[in-house]
Amino acid sequence: MNDASLYLLFSILGVLIVLSGFFSSSETGMMSLNRYRLKHLKKSGHKGAIRASKLLARTDQLIGVILIGNNFVNILASSIATIIAIRLWGDAGIAIATTILTIVILIFAEVTPKTIAALYPERIAFPASILLIPLLKLLYPFVWAVNLITNGLLKLLGINSTANQKDHLSREELRTLVNEAGALIPKKHQDMLVGILDLEKVTVDDIMVPRNEIIGIDIEDDLDEIIRQIRASQHTRLPVYRKDMNDVIGILHLRNLAKFFTSEEKNKAILLQECREPYFIPEGTPLHTQLYHFQKQKRRIGIVVDEYGDVQGIATLEDILEEIVGEFTTDFSANSPDITPLEGNGFLVDGTTTIRYVNKRLGWKLPMSGPKTMNGLIIEYLEYIPDNPICLTLHNHRIEIKHVKDNFIKTIRVLPDD
Structure with a gap:
């Protein structure tokens, strides 16, 4: 073999090793992409993300075209390396070629490219998609045949190849994602997001003001005592009941009492006219459900009752919001x-x-x-x-x-x- 042909074979071998590295890094880069960041970039119009999303929509085809290309160039590289070794060292060259080529492919076409792709998946996957899409179209008949056989084998094993195409995060996984965001999300915002996630497992029983601490107006009290209680109240909404807290007849908003205080003749009838009918909440209601009901009913306060209709406490919209954003500085209870x-x-x-x-x-x-x-x-x-x-x-x-x-x-x- 003359020097020119030997140089040509070495050049072809070098190109094949580079191609092998390309396929190896493409596989790792594509599989290492953050799917949620990929969706965000796709919505933002990033061309590389759009191409990668298109390829990842059919993972079996993507893996098929990468492995077909990788195996083809590796086998061809092995054949050329064997020819070179035989021409240089005779029959003993086969063992030498196998050893050297294994080391070269392992270092330059497998470990190094895959490590780089794992560290910088977007830098590898997005440019690689430019070549992979036309290559998939070119090799589609071979990819289709390989996937047909592979999917058939998977079905025999009871595996559905399309079952896990969609990515979903559980609540606990999302909580971990928020907590591990670090400096990307301020600590206060992390606490708020976790608070929202916790609304489903927290009920009104956990945040309500218990019955023995409810401050309300007994309509049977003397009118002067009721007026004194209204003027001294630290709350803007008070339940109005008759003798017993289980007999709640309304919710009084103190801002609606202008008519009562400006009337020449103050009486309980005027007071009751300003009351809004009570809104009752079954005990055990999850906070996320109750937040929706407050919004739907245009309410800010509700009476929590048990299965027998007995009053257990009071839950407010502010109590639920505090579970998300923390305590309000205007909370009067902060003084005690x-x-x-x-x-x-x-x-x-x-x-x-x-x-x-x-x-x-x-x-x-x-x-x-x-x-x-x-x-x-x-x-x-x-x-x-x-x-x-x-x-x-x-x-x-x-x-x-x-x-x-x-x-x-x-x-x-x-x-x-x-």
């Missing part, structure tokens, strides 16, 4: 928080504080499947209502009951963890 830090000695916690709030504020993992408040959880644990202050360990947290009144744990002290 449910959890008060004690200097070097843990926290003072109100017995009506919800377990969900305690878990969020203190980073605990108290169970939320049963009682909703700390009072309920402690009583369930003790299986009796304590008469005097006692200490206990609740789910590895040391708690001291400070104040018990009317069969209700009013205040507890959370001791610092060791």
Whole structure:
């Protein structure tokens, strides 16, 4: 063999190794593309993303054309390398060619291109799609035949090749995606997005003002007492009931009382005219459902009732929004928080504080499947209502009951963890 023909064979071999690297990097680059970013770029009109999306719409055809091309150039490269080796070293050249070509292909046509493609999938996949689309059209009969046989084998194995074409994120996967966004999404925005995801597993029972804390107007009270209560109220909406909270007759918005206060003769009838009919919420309603109902009914406050119609508490639109954006600075209860830090000695916690709030504020993992408040959880644990202050360990947290009144744990002290 003369030098010219040997040079030609080496040149062809070099081109084939480059082509092998192209197919290897194209496969890894295409499969490594972030599908959600790809959809975003496609909607933005990015030409490379449009081409890649078209190829990825039929993954079996994409893999088929890449593997056909890759195997063709590898086999051809192996044949040419064998010819060169035999001409240079005789029959012993076969083993030499096999060893050298394996190392060369492994380094320059497999590991290196695939590593680069895995690190920079868009830089590899988008330009590669320019060649892959016409190549797919050219080799379509071969690709179709290979896929026909492959899909037939998959069906025999009980595998549907088109079952996982669509990408879907579960709620927990989306939560992880948000939390791992890092600097791409500000921490406050991450908390808001996670709060929205949590609305489905949180119910009105978790955020409502319990019945014993409801501030309302008993229409049977003396009118002067009602007026005094209205003027001293920190809330803009008050439930109006008759003797018992279970007999709620309306919701009074204080901004509608101009007519009442300007009338010469103030009476309860005028007051009742300004009340809007009560809106009731079944206990256990998920927050995302209730948010929709508030929007649909044009309401901002609802009375939570159990299956017997007894009032359990009050839930407001603000309570639901606070689950998403955090507490509002205008919240009057901020002046007397449910959890008060004690200097070097843990926290003072109100017995009506919800377990969900305690878990969020203190980073605990108290169970939320049963009682909703700390009072309920402690009583369930003790299986009796304590008469005097006692200490206990609740789910590895040391708690001291400070104040018990009317069969209700009013205040507890959370001791610092060791």
